[in-house]
Amino acid sequence: NAGVTxxxxxxxxxxxxxxTLQCAQDMNHEYMSWYRQDPGMGLRLIHYSVGAGITDQGExxxxxxxxxxxxxxxxLRLLSAAPSQTSVYFCASSxxxxxxxxxxxxxxxxxxxx
Amino acid sequence: DAKTTQPTSMDCAEGRAANLPCNHSxxxxxxxxxxxxxxxxxxxxxxxxxxxxxxxxxMASLIxxxxxxxxxxxxxxxxxxxxxxxxxxxxxxxxxxxxxxxxGTRLSVLP
Numbered sequence: 001n002a003g004v005t006x007x008x009x010x011x012x013x014x015x016x017x018x019x020t021l022q023c024a025q026d027m028n029h030e031y032m033s034w035y036r037q038d039p040g041m042g043l044r045l046i047h048y049s050v051g052a053g054i055t056d057q058g059e060x061x062x063x064x065x066x067x068x069x070x071x072x073x074x075x076l077r078l079l080s081a082a083p084s085q086t087s088v089y090f091c092a093s094s095x096x097x098x099x100x101x102x103x104x105x106x107x108x109x110x111x112x113x114x
Numbered sequence: 115d116a117k118t119t120q121p122t123s124m125d126c127a128e129g130r131a132a133n134l135p136c137n138h139s140x141x142x143x144x145x146x147x148x149x150x151x152x153x154x155x156x157x158x159x160x161x162x163x164x165x166x167x168x169x170x171x172x173m174a175s176l177i178x179x180x181x182x183x184x185x186x187x188x189x190x191x192x193x194x195x196x197x198x199x200x201x202x203x204x205x206x207x208x209x210x211x212x213x214x215x216x217x218g219t220r221l222s223v224l225p
Binding site: 004031033035040041042043044045048058059088090092094102103104105106107108110 | 155156157158159160163201211212213214215216217218
């Protein structure tokens with residue numbers, strides 16, 4: 001049972017490049033979400049999904065796309081990377097059939113856009 | 115989510131209880147109080163949550179005032195490994211997701 005796995009752990013992109021941050025969970029969780037954390041700040045919600053085929057925007061969705069074709073995977077796509085997207089990205093998952101439950105977070109992807 | 119206010123930083127001696135306060139004076143009736151912590155730059159780790167009653171688990175205790183306007187997270191015997199940023203979050207029943215994280219409290223456990 002690996003929990004929430006994020007790949008890659010580190011990435012450097014040039015401005016304008018695109019890439020996909022991967023997130024996978026093996027706990028059969030319905031809910032998954034993406035956050036970003038800038039230096040010295042708390043986490044901010046980018047996108048979330050309440051189940052396969054269903055996604056919605058969070059607080060800071062601009063510049064990011066998501067899809068949820070399976071329960072296990074929730075990739076985050078950067079369409080055209082900008083220096084303002086330099087951040088640490090965290091994926092989280094939780095059960096969708098119980099209330100007020102614990103969310104499990106991945107170890108993060110540290111992205112630098114130059 | 116209701117706004118929460120926490121001290122920027124706190125120190126605690128190793129082996130002593132760490133009491134981390136949180137103010138959530140605008141909390142609504144359907145909002146739970148969650149606590150998470152983040153050690154170094156790892157992913158946040160769930161600690162505990164509650165609605166009205168005090169709660170205890172193997173990691174910590176959560177004391178919520180009767181008017182629910184504030185709460186305290188208690189780590190009964192702090193160790194050096196408890197040094198982390200602690201986040202208090204007031205959030206509706208969102209199945210543990212879609213939180214608003216503030217800057218949190220940086221707890222330093224001192225030997």
